[in-house]
Amino acid sequence: RRAASGNKRRTHMPFSAQQHLHRRSMPVDERDLRAALPQGELSGLVRCTSYSPSEAHRESWASDSSDSVISSGSDSDSSLYKVILLGEHGVGKTSLARIFGGVEDCADAEEAGEGAGRRGAPPADDSQWLQNHCMKMGDAYIIVYSVTDKVSFEKASELRIQLRRARQTEDIPIILVGNKTDLVRSREVSVDEGRACAVVFDCKFIETSAALHHNVKDLFEGIVRQIRLRKDSKEDNARRMANTKRRESIGKKAKRFLGRIVAKNNKKMAFKAKSKSCHDLSVL
């Protein structure tokens, strides 16, 4: 049954993902997400793909045990959000995605994943693959490091820079995640360091423990909110532009002019507020 469901899932992967999807990606059922999100919060789906730069030579993808994922739509479905988890080997990307996907039995999922999804030839150039595909295909990114591993924290900064380069003109949601907070005694990266990094790199920040399921729900609610907030503001802008194209009286024009000045000031204020709100995943 597992092998069959794995095959079915693969047929639902977008072409690009079929070819290049990295190990342990996890399609997530809308119902799982609904359970994790407040009522009415979600209209779409999220697909998670995890990627470790140092592990590029291995490709497989773990599927969960729910067959309902199969009917979760296709890439042409505009309500499907692709969330990519980036981070060093062993920081907990798969564990986080599994909780989100409602898979509790890791051994079971691992077995299903290996059976269902080992991929063919690896990409020749690791970093090029990351630049060309991984960093271009996501609607949102979760950059994970382990709070017990300083090197993974440094790698997270590198990944953020690479992502910025790859998607220069786009305002894509990025959340920096410090995982494994349960390992208190082994902590090498403080909350303040994580937060400061998020402020510098202009992204959101949260600490999680996949082991204790701490903040994982908030993380995935947050990434969906971040996607939707951007989508909504884009739509608002488009509507505003359409309205301004209509004929206006001089009074209206003057009003618009003043409105622009006010908006400019608000923007400056918003920037200040934004840089302080890296911990609040429910605002831009």
Ligand SMILES: Nc1nc2c(ncn2[C@@H]2O[C@H](COP(=O)(O)OP(=O)(O)OP(=O)(O)O)[C@@H](O)[C@H]2O)c(=O)[nH]1
């Ligand atoms: N204590 C603790 N262990 C964790 C946590 N998250 C993950 N782990 C463990 O860390 C190890 C690596 O976790 P994975 O989820 O496989 O990490 P990954 O980033 O997907 O690793 P790769 O697939 O190799 O890139 C596993 O043994 C997990 O059980 C956590 O929050 N706390």
